[in-house]
Structure formats: structure tokens, C-alpha cells
Amino acid sequence: MRAVLCKELGLPEKLVVDEVPSPSAGKGQVVLSVKACGVNFPDTLIIQGKYQFKPELPFSPGGEVAGVVKEVGAGVAAVKPGDRVIASSTWGGFAEELVVEADRTIPMPEAMDFVPASAFVLTYGTSYHALKDRGQLQAGETLLVLGASGGVGISAIQIGKMMGARVIAAASTDQKLQVCKDNGADEVINYAEEDLRARVKELTSKQGVDVIYDPVGGPFSELALRDMAWNGRFLVVGFAAGEIPKVPLNLTLLKGCSIVGVFWGAFTRKEPENNRRNNEELLRFFVEGKVKPHIYATYPLEQAAQALNDVMYKRVSGKVVLTT
Numbered sequence: 001m002r003a004v005l006c007k008e009l010g011l012p013e014k015l016v017v018d019e020v021p022s023p024s025a026g027k028g029q030v031v032l033s034v035k036a037c038g039v040n041f042p043d044t045l046i047i048q049g050k051y052q053f054k055p056e057l058p059f060s061p062g063g064e065v066a067g068v069v070k071e072v073g074a075g076v077a078a079v080k081p082g083d084r085v086i087a088s089s090t091w092g093g094f095a096e097e098l099v100v101e102a103d104r105t106i107p108m109p110e111a112m113d114f115v116p117a118s119a120f121v122l123t124y125g126t127s128y129h130a131l132k133d134r135g136q137l138q139a140g141e142t143l144l145v146l147g148a149s150g151g152v153g154i155s156a157i158q159i160g161k162m163m164g165a166r167v168i169a170a171a172s173t174d175q176k177l178q179v180c181k182d183n184g185a186d187e188v189i190n191y192a193e194e195d196l197r198a199r200v201k202e203l204t205s206k207q208g209v210d211v212i213y214d215p216v217g218g219p220f221s222e223l224a225l226r227d228m229a230w231n232g233r234f235l236v237v238g239f240a241a242g243e244i245p246k247v248p249l250n251l252t253l254l255k256g257c258s259i260v261g262v263f264w265g266a267f268t269r270k271e272p273e274n275n276r277r278n279n280e281e282l283l284r285f286f287v288e289g290k291v292k293p294h295i296y297a298t299y300p301l302e303q304a305a306q307a308l309n310d311v312m313y314k315r316v317s318g319k320v321v322l323t324t
Contacts (some may be wrong), residue, residue: 002324003095004304007058009049012305012312015061023099025073030102032067032085036118036298037093039320040064040151041240044312046091053090061308062093062322066108066117076102084108086117088268094304096324103272106279109287116286119151119293119319124282125275126237126264127155130213131163133267133274134260135233139164141210142229144200146220147240148185149176151293151319156213157183158291165211168203170196170220172314179317183294196220200227208255213237221245225257232257240314294318 003020025031043061045051069083079085085105092098108117131137143160147153148169160167161184169180170189177188189199200209208229214221218241225234225247232255252259268275285291296318299307307320 001096002301003060004062004301004322005058005060006047009047009057012044012047012308015047015305015308017302017304020095022097025071025076025099027074028076028102029073029099030069030076030079030085030087030105031071032065032087032098032100032105033070034065034067034093034096034098034324035114036066036324037062037322038064038119038122038151039304039307039311039322040122041238041311043094044308047308055091060092060094061304062095063090064088064118064120064122065093065098066114067098069105070097072102078102079105079107084114086121088121090265094301094322096301106283109283111287112283115295115298115321115323116293118321119295120282120286121279122264123151123155123293123319124159124291125268125278126152126262127159127213128278128282129264129267129275130235130237130262131156131159131211132278134262135211135213135235137163137165137211140166142166142168142204142207143211143213144168144170144209144224145180145185145213146170146224147214147216148180148188149317150215150240150314151316152215152237153213154179154183154294154318155291157185160184160213161186162285162290168200168209170224176317179294191220196223197227200224204229208232211235215240217241217245218243219245222247222251225251225255225259228255228257230256234259235262236260237262296320298323300324
């Protein structure tokens with residue numbers, strides 16, 4: 001089978017496409033024929049050795065796939081060959097086949113195609129866990145989404161609107177902000193050209209925002225935190241900017257607000273039943289037309305470097321997907 005391989009740590013240009021042996025299913029595992037694989041910011045980190053998980057070389061990046069079950073291992077009864085599934089794995093997805101634990105698979109609805117399926121679970125799972133479980137977002141509250149035009153940002157906009165919030169989207173270009181509007185944002189802020197704090201004050205009549213969804217980090221995190229409403233919740237989702245901000249903790253005292261960590265990957269392992277329920281709800285929302293991934297582009301495996309560079313250099317609005 002063909003696979004995109006990281007044989008030495010570095011930038012996407014170091015990746016190669018090579019032939020490797022097909023995997024076999026061990027006990028409790030399944031082998032998938034991968035049809036599509038979502039490309040995410042952690043994929044750009046893991047190939048550079050900058051992610052919290054560091055697989056042995058060589059390995060394939062890619063953590064969310066959609067495909068067809070090819071083979072099942074001993075003890076697997078929940079899925080069978082021929083089933084269409086979504087699967088999550090920390091790495092290995094940029095390949096024609098992938099072996100995963102059977103309990104890391106989710107049946108695909110008949111109404112869902114492989115490309116949106118591969119762009120769904122990680123982003124929408126993260127945002128739903130963040131807004132529902134960690135942020136406890138309520139109808140009528142105001143949600144500020146930083147880095148709003150990315151994959152998780154778009155999903156946060158859609159889910160926030162579905163939950164009844166007023167959504168303010170912040171991004172760096174007017175083109176990206178138009179995508180945010182197209183996906184339901186009520187208000188937008190171009191934080192490359194506008195004063196973030198002044199605009200938040202203006203849009204909230206100086207009351208501040210109830211929930212902040214921050215997958216970016218960097219210099220805007222503290223600025224946003226300074227304009228939270230009383231009892232607000234600041235959701236720490238990731239650090240796509242590369243800088244982990246250090247914020248004055250007296251702000252939490254003055255605002256009566258909470259800084260809440262969101263680690264969806266750990267949530268799926270530590271609270272599998274809650275994760276299963278969230279996934280079922282999200283797939284129902286998709287079938288009902290309430291949420292839908294925004295696909296920026298699809299590329300073949302041979303163009304994995306371009307796909308990763310699109311994500312790494314923030315050219316993407318929504319999600320990029322590799323197809324086999």
C-alpha cells in the first residue's frame with residue numbers, strides 16, 4: 001500500500017510517498033481501507049517532533065480518517081468487513097490502509113460522504129466538548145471565537161449558533177471573515193486591522209463576552225480575557241500561533257471568570273461513554289443539517305506536503321482533506 005512517510009523530522013517537504021506492507025488486525029483491532037483523511041494542525045507539529053506524542057520513525061501523520069473496514073481482529077463484533085466508518089488515531093492516517101482499535105471507530109450515517117466524514121469527528125468533537133461540557137454555553141450568551149476561520153473555529157461557530165448563542169468571529173482577513181459569516185457568525189472582527197478590545201466592547205455594549213473559544217494562543221488571548229463578562233469561561237483549546245500565552249491571574253479574580261482547559265483527546269479516553277454520546281448527537285446534527293464541515297480543498301496523498309503547508313501557514317478556511 002502507499003503511505004505518506006515521515007522518515008526524518010522536519011517541515012512537510014521532507015515527507016515522502018512510499019510503498020509499505022499492509023497492516024494486519026490484532027486482537028480488538030480493525031484494518032481500514034482509507035478513503036479520506038482530515039489534515040489538522042497537530043499533523044504539522046508531529047512531523048517536526050513538536051507534538052506531545054512522538055512516534056518512532058518512520059511513521060505517517062494523520063489522525064482522523066473515513067473508510068471501509070477491510071479486516072477485523074479477534075474479539076471484534078461491533079463492526080465487520082464492508083462497514084463504512086470514521087476512525088481516530090493519533091497518527092497513521094495518511095495512507096491507503098490504517099489499523100486502529102475497534103473502539104476508535106464510529107459508524108458513518110448513510111447520508112454522509114467520506115470527505116466530510118474525515119473532517120468531522122476531531123473538529124466537531126473538540127468544539128462540542130468545549131462548548132457543551134467545559135464551557136456550558138447557554139442560549140442567549142455571547143461566544144467569541146478566535147481563529148474563527150479554521151476547522152475548529154468554523155465548527156465552534158456552527159455549534160455555538162445551534163446552541164442558541166450570539167457568535168462573534170475573529171480572524172485575520174476579510175475573506176476569512178466572510179467564510180465565518182457564511183457559516184453563521186452574527187458579528188465579525190478583523191483583528192489584523194481592528195482593535196480587538198474596542199470592537200468587543202462595542203459589540204457587547206461594554207458587557208463583555210460570556211465564553212471565549214481560543215484555539216490559537218499568542219498575543220490575542222490576554223486581550224480577549226480582559227473583556228470577559230462576569231462569570232465568563234475562557235476555553236483553552238490550542239496554540240496554533242505557536243506561542244503559549246502567560247496571563248495575569250488577577251484577571252480571573254477581577255472578572256470572576258474561569259480559565260478552562262479543553263483536551264478532547266484525553267476526554268475520549270477518560271470519559272468514553274460521554275464521548276460516545278457526544279458523537280451520536282453530533283452525527284444526528286449533521287443528518288439534520290444543523291452542522292456541516294466547510295471543506296477548503298482536497299488533495300491526493302502525493303500532495304500531502306502542500307496540504308500541510310496550507311494548514312501550517314494559515315491559508316485554510318475550514319478543513320483540508322487528503323483522498324486515496
